[in-house]
């Protein structure tokens with residue numbers, strides 16, 4: 001038994017060394033071997049042997065030395081980078097009204113983008129898997145590719161997801177609970193499929209391509225049709241044990257409060273999400289004369305801007321609730337950075353200066369600077385790119401496993 005343990009530990013160490021090296025290369029853009037050793041704590045000899053395996057597998061490539069000479073040896077150093085055409089991966093985001101697909105190369109460059117309108121905002125598991133299949137095939141076709149040229153598919157869905165099992169406990173996008181969505185999609189498409197909560201995937205996109213690139217501990221708060229959160233601790237996504245962690249939108253801010261989409265009362269989301277604001281507007285008659293089906297947040301926002309005090313109070317209250325939620329995050333995690341991210345960011349109301357001031361007032365007061373709050377307005381495709389980042393991670397793991405198995 002002890003012998004087997006030792007053997008598998010050595011293999012695990014080797015595999016985790018490969019993962020460390022490739023993720024360091026990815027984070028750095030381009031980097032010399034000696035600097036990889038310094039950053040990872042892996043010995044220079046092991047870095048040399050790992051990078052030669054990664055080169056052989058076609059995952060990385062050497063680039064011509066720049067003019068900066070190595071001070072000790074007096075000759076330019078060869079740098080390594082991710083090989084962009086090693087793999088193409090797809091990321092797909094199931095949004096409230098549509099599905100977005102992004103194809104990216106192995107370096108994270110966007111190859112093509114595709115959007116399709118969902119036939120309904122809630123689908124049965126089979127219809128959802130079918131729509132995902134059709135969308136990925138259409139995205140590939142538009143990029144003049146066959147779907148078999150894609151190495152993996154990442155899917156971001158709102159709701160409670162067990163990512164390692166590809167299992168959806170609950171999603172506002174599906175008519176049923178407890179769906180093995182990954183297996184349903186894998187039965188339809190010839191690629192490995194990876195599924196996670198959409199906000200986690202935005203955190204992953206921030207980590208790989210965005211503002212989280214140089215920060216090891218940060219929190220992303222996403223604002224879309226609902227409110228989500230992704231937690232990165234020590235460079236890794238924190239998911240909780242059942243996939244139910246980081247449900248910022250369903251933290252309670254009011255006893256017996258407003259009804260939430262999850263079926264419970266008093267959730268933050270029931271006060272700050274777009275549907276919550278529109279519900280409030282319909283109660284106060286702020287959008288009277290509008291067909292409630294077609295009333296939009298944009299209309300309410302224009303009304304507030306034009307001086308309507310009832311409309312203004314709706315945004316004001318949502319902002320104060322949001323500030324309270326942000327202060328709770330700071331009081332629990334004390335992160336280095338909070339990134340506010342998402343489609344709804346265009347509506348100003350949740351990241352106005354007064355919201356951030358209200359947050360600061362509710363944070364435990366000490367003589368040290370507060371966490372930095374940064375606003376990142378990505379387009380819709382950020383979500384799909386986040387899903388693609390997740391697929392890229394999965395495809396990288398599979399490629400490394402292949403090297404380990406062959407060794």
Ligand SMILES: [Zn+2]
Pocket residue numbers: 249250260261262263264267269
């Ligand atoms: Zn809720």
